[in-house]
Amino acid sequence: MTNKHILLIHAGGTVGMARTAHGYAPATDFPAHLARLLSSAGAALPRYTPHVMPDPIDSSNAIPADWQRIAQDIARHYGACDGVVVLHGTDTMTHAASALSFMLQGLRKPVIVTGSQIPLGEARSDALQNIVTALQLAARDDIREVAVYFGQRLLRGNRATKVSNTRLTAFDSPNHPPLGEVGIDIHLDASALWQPRAAERFDLPPYEAGRILPLRFAPGLPARLLDAMLALMPRALILEGYGAGNLPDNDPDLHRLLRQAHDAGVLLVARSQCLHGGVALDAYATGSALAQAGVIGAADMTFEALYAKLHHLFALGLPADEVRQALLSNLAGELTDPH
Numbered sequence: 001m002t003n004k005h006i007l008l009i010h011a012g013g014t015v016g017m018a019r020t021a022h023g024y025a026p027a028t029d030f031p032a033h034l035a036r037l038l039s040s041a042g043a044a045l046p047r048y049t050p051h052v053m054p055d056p057i058d059s060s061n062a063i064p065a066d067w068q069r070i071a072q073d074i075a076r077h078y079g080a081c082d083g084v085v086v087l088h089g090t091d092t093m094t095h096a097a098s099a100l101s102f103m104l105q106g107l108r109k110p111v112i113v114t115g116s117q118i119p120l121g122e123a124r125s126d127a128l129q130n131i132v133t134a135l136q137l138a139a140r141d142d143i144r145e146v147a148v149y150f151g152q153r154l155l156r157g158n159r160a161t162k163v164s165n166t167r168l169t170a171f172d173s174p175n176h177p178p179l180g181e182v183g184i185d186i187h188l189d190a191s192a193l194w195q196p197r198a199a200e201r202f203d204l205p206p207y208e209a210g211r212i213l214p215l216r217f218a219p220g221l222p223a224r225l226l227d228a229m230l231a232l233m234p235r236a237l238i239l240e241g242y243g244a245g246n247l248p249d250n251d252p253d254l255h256r257l258l259r260q261a262h263d264a265g266v267l268l269v270a271r272s273q274c275l276h277g278g279v280a281l282d283a284y285a286t287g288s289a290l291a292q293a294g295v296i297g298a299a300d301m302t303f304e305a306l307y308a309k310l311h312h313l314f315a316l317g318l319p320a321d322e323v324r325q326a327l328l329s330n331l332a333g334e335l336t337d338p339h
């Protein structure tokens with residue numbers, strides 16, 4: 001392990017925060033504090049070089065450009081390290097991990113994203129355990145993807161989602177088995193790990209913020225809301241429907257607006273609000289009506305994976321039909337291949 005060299009990026013999050021009069025906020029002495037704690041681990045840990053982002057943030061403040069700064073840092077140092085650990089806030093950790101997985105396709109080295117629910121400086125913090133194990137995972141030869149390590153589980157980054165803001169096991173990946181379980185020993189599931197399908201290909205096009213708009217449906221939602229969203233000139237709308245991806249088919253205004261948006265070139269993608277399962281627009285008449293309005297289903301992608309993937313595909317400058325096609329192909333293990 002000692003001959004491995006890990007890039008340790010600190011992007012922010014509770015992990016590096018301390019108490020203030022207004023609640024937890026980023027602490028300036030975190031890198032030094034962490035270095036002191038890690039120095040006692042000796043040969044159990046790989047060598048690492050810390051990279052602290054100029055202004056570590058609460059990840060609720062993250063914007064797509066922040067994902068790109070992290071990806072650029074990784075791309076710049078990829079050749080000189082054996083693996084990467086990214087310390088990130090939990091609130092948008094899986095958005096960042098998803099975006100990294102699309103920007104850094106064909107990875108041959110681990111990129112492990114972690115953080116904590118309790119700051120490193122607090123007595124019952126989960127930070128040190130998460131960071132130590134993430135460093136060990138980043139030194140392995142069998143992980144070739146962006147993964148989230150948190151609360152004793154290794155999950156695929158673009159399959160993971162935050163499911164608890166109080167438990168130390170904050171994440172789950174409902175549509176893909178854990179890549180590994182960590183107890184006294186580290187057990188990885190070889191059949192769950194991603195095997196890159198092509199050579200390393202790092203594409204870091206500038207992401208446009210504010211053009212991928214999500215709409216979560218609820219009974220009685222006024223169709224006018226969609227009108228207001230379309231006025232913002234989105235490139236794509238994520239329609240979070242019920243169950244198999246269904247939306248009401250008894251609201252003519254809604255369907256008129258959807259057809260209008262589709263005709264104007266807005267990509268309409270249906271996703272299910274359910275944590276587990278995917279979209280099947282042909283299962284119910286309410287779904288078929290959507291397909292007729294030009295809506296496509298997002299398979300079993302997490303919201304975060306879909307949101308990041310749409311940013312990525314539009315940033316690549318692909319024409320609409322290629323975005324549609326690429327959206328439903330499995331680029332980095334983010335969806336279950338149709339058989």
Ligand code: ASN
Pocket residue numbers: 012013014015057058059060088089090091092115116117118
């Ligand atoms: N608000 C924090 C963040 O996402 C939450 C955390 O890291 N546990 O930065």
